[in-house]
Amino acid sequence: MDDDEDEFDxxxxxxxxxxxxxxxxxxxxxxxxxxxxxxxxxxxxxxxxEEVEALCTSLxxxxxxxxxxxxxxxxxxxxxxxxxxMNAEKFLVESRIVxxxxxxxxxxxxxxxxxxxxxxxxxxxxxxxxTTHTCSICVRELSKSEFQSLSCHHIFCNECWDMHFGIQxxxxxxxxxxxMGSDCKLLVPEDFICSILKxxxxxxxxxxxxxxxxIDSHSQLRFCPGPNCSIVVRAKEPKSKxxxxxxxxxxxxxxxxxxxxxxxxxxxxxxWLMKCADDSETANxxxxxxxxxxxxxxxxxxxxxxxHMQCSKCKSDFCWMCLGEWKTHGSExxxxxxxxxxxxxxxxxxxxxxxxALKKYLFYYERWENHAKSLTLEEQTLKNITTRxxxxxxxxxxxxxxxxxxxxxxxxxxxxRYSLQYTYPYAYYLDRGGRKELxxxxxxxxxxxxxxxxxxxxxxxxxxxxxxxxxxxxxxxxRLTLLxxxxxx
Amino acid sequence: xAGLPRRILKETQRLIQxxxxxxxxxxxxxxxRYFHVVIKGPAESPYHSGMFQLELFLPEEYPMSAPKVRFMxxxxxxxxxxxxxxxxxxxxxxxxxxxxxxTVLLSIQAxxxxxxxxDPLSNDVxxxxxxxxxxxxxxxxxxxxxxxxxxxxxxx
Numbered sequence: 067m068d069d070d071e072d073e074f075d076x077x078x079x080x081x082x083x084x085x086x087x088x089x090x091x092x093x094x095x096x097x098x099x100x101x102x103x104x105x106x107x108x109x110x111x112x113x114x115x116e117e118v119e120a121l122c123t124s125l126x127x128x129x130x131x132x133x134x135x136x137x138x139x140x141x142x143x144x145x146x147x148x149x150x151x152m153n154a155e156k157f158l159v160e161s162r163i164v165x166x167x168x169x170x171x172x173x174x175x176x177x178x179x180x181x182x183x184x185x186x187x188x189x190x191x192x193x194x195x196x197t198t199h200t201c202s203i204c205v206r207e208l209s210k211s212e213f214q215s216l217s218c219h220h221i222f223c224n225e226c227w228d229m230h231f232g233i234q235x236x237x238x239x240x241x242x243x244x245x246m247g248s249d250c251k252l253l254v255p256e257d258f259i260c261s262i263l264k265x266x267x268x269x270x271x272x273x274x275x276x277x278x279x280x281i282d283s284h285s286q287l288r289f290c291p292g293p294n295c296s297i298v299v300r301a302k303e304p305k306s307k308x309x310x311x312x313x314x315x316x317x318x319x320x321x322x323x324x325x326x327x328x329x330x331x332x333x334x335x336x337x338w339l340m341k342c343a344d345d346s347e348t349a350n351x352x353x354x355x356x357x358x359x360x361x362x363x364x365x366x367x368x369x370x371x372x373x374h375m376q377c378s379k380c381k382s383d384f385c386w387m388c389l390g391e392w393k394t395h396g397s398e399x400x401x402x403x404x405x406x407x408x409x410x411x412x413x414x415x416x417x418x419x420x421x422x423a424l425k426k427y428l429f430y431y432e433r434w435e436n437h438a439k440s441l442t443l444e445e446q447t448l449k450n451i452t453t454r455x456x457x458x459x460x461x462x463x464x465x466x467x468x469x470x471x472x473x474x475x476x477x478x479x480x481x482x483r484y485s486l487q488y489t490y491p492y493a494y495y496l497d498r499g500g501r502k503e504l505x506x507x508x509x510x511x512x513x514x515x516x517x518x519x520x521x522x523x524x525x526x527x528x529x530x531x532x533x534x535x536x537x538x539x540x541x542x543x544x545r546l547t548l549l550x551x552x553x554x555x
Numbered sequence: 556x557a558g559l560p561r562r563i564l565k566e567t568q569r570l571i572q573x574x575x576x577x578x579x580x581x582x583x584x585x586x587x588r589y590f591h592v593v594i595k596g597p598a599e600s601p602y603h604s605g606m607f608q609l610e611l612f613l614p615e616e617y618p619m620s621a622p623k624v625r626f627m628x629x630x631x632x633x634x635x636x637x638x639x640x641x642x643x644x645x646x647x648x649x650x651x652x653x654x655x656x657x658t659v660l661l662s663i664q665a666x667x668x669x670x671x672x673x674d675p676l677s678n679d680v681x682x683x684x685x686x687x688x689x690x691x692x693x694x695x696x697x698x699x700x701x702x703x704x705x706x707x708x709x710x711x
Contacts, residue, residue: 203653204560204561247653249649249651
């Protein structure tokens with residue numbers, strides 16, 4: 067602490083700022099606030115069983131049927147009950163649970179071993195009149211008791227059913243297994259499968275896969291995408307908000323299950339990621355990992371998250387993104403995040419337009435990719451900070467507790483950079499106009515703050531606590547303002 | 556042909572006793588699951604008068620899984636690629652154990668009469684088919700004359 071007065075000034079200034087705000091924003095203030103709970107498999111099973119039972123009692127139907135209806139109609143119970151009451155038979159036929167009576171008497175059996183190629187008509191009563199029957203699939207004559215059929219009356223022997231289920235399950239199908247009759251779309255209920263399927267490993271797979279099918283069909287539930295994680299997230303509203311799994315620590319979007327992507331929405335980020343996957347070769351080639359110093363032209367590799375670069379040779383300060391002088395990057399003039407479209411583009415040739423389109427994409431891609439890289443480099447920064455704190459404490463420069471603010475700052479920096487990364491796909495797909503201008507203005511403001519913070523975090527001393535906390539507060543406020551204005555859920 | 560399921564034996568027997576018009580399917584001497592197939596190009600199609608060789612194989616899980624079928628004769632068709640692989644729904648997701656070898660072969664014969672360029676396997680052929688159908692039909696005819704008349708031109 068070489069300047070007491072300065073230190074006093076900043077801390078005085080900062081005490082007025084509620085910095086608890088930074089840790090836990092209030093419900094109404096925080097655009098990222100989301101209510102959800104993390105459930106274990108047993109809890110989910112109990113919850114789903116309760117829903118199945120509730121439907122059973124209100125419709126007076128078997129549990130396996132209720133389960134099929136819930137799965138087919140996204141677990142919207144009131145809607146199911148309503149449609150069932152309107153016309154139960156029609157509803158069950160449409161849900162592929164009961165065969166349409168019209169079709170049963172005239173089921174066309176292409177499979178016939180005698181009498182030309184004309185498909186024979188098939189009637190259950192006509193076929194099984196004696197004590198034995200020939201299975202149309204394995205062509206074996208077996209006792210009548212060896213056969214079963216669903217309501218469609220496509221009758222096959224148990225052994226063929228068993229093989230059919232085994233093959234379908236090995237292909238990953240469970241709740242979607244259909245009857246073996248050609249062109250028959252009737253779904254096979256769970257209890258029918260269980261009464262026939264013998265192989266224990268197939269049975270185990272069936273239960274495992276059908277359970278995850280049920281979760282997928284339930285709009286309030288989502289499996290944690292973390293590797294080997296069996297946590298299920300439950301949220302009342304299926305919004306694209308951030309969820310953090312306490313068990314495996316992965317964070318993801320509740321609605322689509324991929325990495326959290328505010329302020330970009332689920333469809334846009336998917337489109338963007340696909341585009342990046344398609345075009346990455348070109349983009350990678352063009353945006354190489356190194357750049358030359360704009361002044362002394364020495365080759366520079368970026369080794370930290372901060373975009374404010376200082377050439378180690380000529381000591382000039384410049385911006386990694388635009389290679390312009392850093393001095394011009396005050397918050398008001400920060401324009402590195404804004405793509406300047408050619409105003410006369412409509413009059414140009416197709417060739418020029420294509421080149422301009424690529425230029426625009428590369429502009430956003432480069433920034434998106436740069437933040438992604440910076441984020442991984444920030445991990446390195448975090449490690450460096452930990453060792454630096456240890457050194458400082460050993461040299462009696464501040465206590466270990468006093469230094470912890472730096473880790474908090476690095477953590478916040480990561481959060482801001484993350485949001486910033488996901489602003490670029492949003493901006494890319496945003497139409498030109500006032501809203502885009504506002505968005506890019508706020509984005510630029512956040513960029514500037516993040517760079518300030520990044521620069522400071524890498525170089526902070528113990529006496530900088532106040533200044534750093536100020537920067538943290540501003541950066542987080544900018545981030546929340548942007549999300550509040552543009553996060554549409 | 557011992558050890559083959561009854562279903563396959565029955566089907567083979569009938570294929571030989573009551574062959575489908577325009578199609579011959581003969582099991583291999585050493586492997587009852589492998590069939591040498593010849594389909595005659597349907598009249599009023601660009602494949603008319605061609606003799607198309609195919610191979611058909613019944614996998615272990617047959618009839619729970621579909622037979623594997625491939626053209627051995629080069630053919631210009633939007634749903635058949637240059638390796639002779641066929642894009643046909645009943646060979647994939649629409650397969651049902653209630654279908655048979657003969658229904659599959661009949662479907663392939665029908666595909667020759669009615670190519671479907673909207674569900675292509677061979678993209679460049681399909682594009683040509685949509686852009687200039689007349690020219691595509693000419694090419695198909697040419698290929699039929701060139702490749703489907705002589706066994707030596709089979710795809711290996």
